[in-house]
Amino acid sequence: MNAPNPDIATNLERVIERIRSAEVAYGRTPNSVSLLAVSKRQPVEAIRAAYQAGQLAFGENYLQEAAEKQSTFASSDIEWHLVGSLQSNKTRAAATTFDWVHTIDRAKIAQRLSDQRPDALPPINICLQVNISEETQKAGCSPEEVLPLAAATADLPGVRLRGLMAIPEPSTDCTEQRRSFAKLRKLYEQLQDEGFRMDTLSMGMSLDLDAAIAEGANYVRVGTAIFGPRNN
Ligand SMILES: *Cc1c(COP(=O)(O)O)cnc(C)c1O
Numbered sequence: 389m390n391a392p393n394p395d396i397a398t399n400l401e402r403v404i405e406r407i408r409s410a411e412v413a414y415g416r417t418p419n420s421v422s423l424l425a426v427s428k429r430q431p432v433e434a435i436r437a438a439y440q441a442g443q444l445a446f447g448e449n450y451l452q453e454a455a456e457k458q459s460t461f462a463s464s465d466i467e468w469h470l471v472g473s474l475q476s477n478k479t480r481a482a483a484t485t486f487d488w489v490h491t492i493d494r495a496k497i498a499q500r501l502s503d504q505r506p507d508a509l510p511p512i513n514i515c516l517q518v519n520i521s522e523e524t525q526k527a528g529c530s531p532e533e534v535l536p537l538a539a540a541t542a543d544l545p546g547v548r549l550r551g552l553m554a555i556p557e558p559s560t561d562c563t564e565q566r567r568s569f570a571k572l573r574k575l576y577e578q579l580q581d582e583g584f585r586m587d588t589l590s591m592g593m594s595l596d597l598d599a600a601i602a603e604g605a606n607y608v609r610v611g612t613a614i615f616g617p618r619n620n
Contacts, residue, residue, distance in 0.1 A: 392434035393616035397441040400425070403597075403613050410601035421601055424469055424590075426611035428453065429618040432460050438614060439466060447471040447490075447609055451481050458485050471553075471609055473527045480504045483546070488513040490553040490590050490609070493529045495540035502546030511548040514541065515590050520571050521557035528554065534575050538584050551588030551607075552576050558595070565596045569603035576604070 393399070407421050426447040427435050435446060435457060444465060448454035449472025458468060469488040474497055482489055483504035492498050492514045505512050516537050519528030529537055534552070542549045552575060556568030569591050576589050592600025594613035601608065611618065 392431055392437050396434060396437040396615060399614045399616070400438055400441050400443055403610055406613075407597065407601065407608065410598045413598075414602040416601060416604075420606055422607050424471070424607055424609045425614050426471060426593075426609050427457070427615060428472070428611065430611075430615045431619075432457055434615050435461065435466075439464065443614075445469060447611075451478055451485075455481070455485065469609075476500055483512060486512065488515070488550070490515040491517045491527060492541065493517045493519075493527060493537070495537060498541040498544055498547050502544035505546035511546050513550045513588075514547045515551050515553040515588055516541070516549070517553045517555075518572060518575060520554040520568055523557055526555075531571070531575060535579065535582065538579050538582075542584055549584065549586060551586040551590060552579070553590035555593070556591075556596075560595070562599050565599035566603055569596075569600050569605065573604045 404423060407423060411418055411421055424445045424447045425438050425443045428449040445467045447469040467487045469490060470482055470486045471490045473491050474482055474489060476497055479497060479500040483501045484506060489512060498514060501512055516534060517528040518534055519526045519530055541547060552572055554572045559565050572591055588607055589605050590607040592605045592608035594610050597608040597610060
């Protein structure tokens with residue numbers, strides 16, 4: 389892969405400022421929104437640059453690519469989040485090497501992660517991915533499936549249900565962006581009303597993180613705005 393973008397530390401600082409300004413603008417508690425740096429298809433040196441600038445949580449989409457990076461930073465305190473889709477025959481690798489999986493859309497995947505989570509590690513943190521714009525061919529459970537999926541995963545011993553995640557249909561219109569994020573927030577609140585104890589609303593990326601924060605996101609997943617364009 390190519391050399392890392394030389395501006396990563398500056399970009400990271402700008403993204404953090406953007407998050408803090410959105411917290412103020414939308415009346416959110418200061419420092420209540422965490423940043424996940426999505427480093428898929430970026431070189432190891434890009435992760436190193438962000439890590440040296442203070443970033444600890446990194447998101448990866450592909451298990452094999454992540455494995456290389458995870459072995460490079462094996463003795464670090466980096467927290468690894470899987471934000472790409474997970475097939476049921478790959479759950480063992482994810483259960484062993486990740487701290488979080490944001491993309492659970494079937495009970496079977498959560499069950500396997502729970503069974504395969506090594507005893508020496510704390511339960512793996514999971515978010516349920518919702519296909520909030522109800523696009524065909526898109527990952528995530530439907531809004532109607534969220535409640536039964538939460539019920540099926542909340543008590544698994546090897547996983548800890550933390551919240552919901554969505555990737556809405558892209559839009560450049562802030563009102564439209566907020567409408568999608570509001571749907572996920574409402575589902576999240578419904579689950580809380582049902583008694584599910586969760587603390588994570590994972591939504592918002594480089595182009596729409598401000599709208600996501602306006603609607604209650606507390607984890608934004610940002611790639612391009614930190615690392616620049618990805619290698620393909
Ligand atoms: C790639 C990716 C991101 C980051 O997207 P950017 O537009 O580069 O910020 C966030 N979430 C998921 C699930 C992704 O796959």
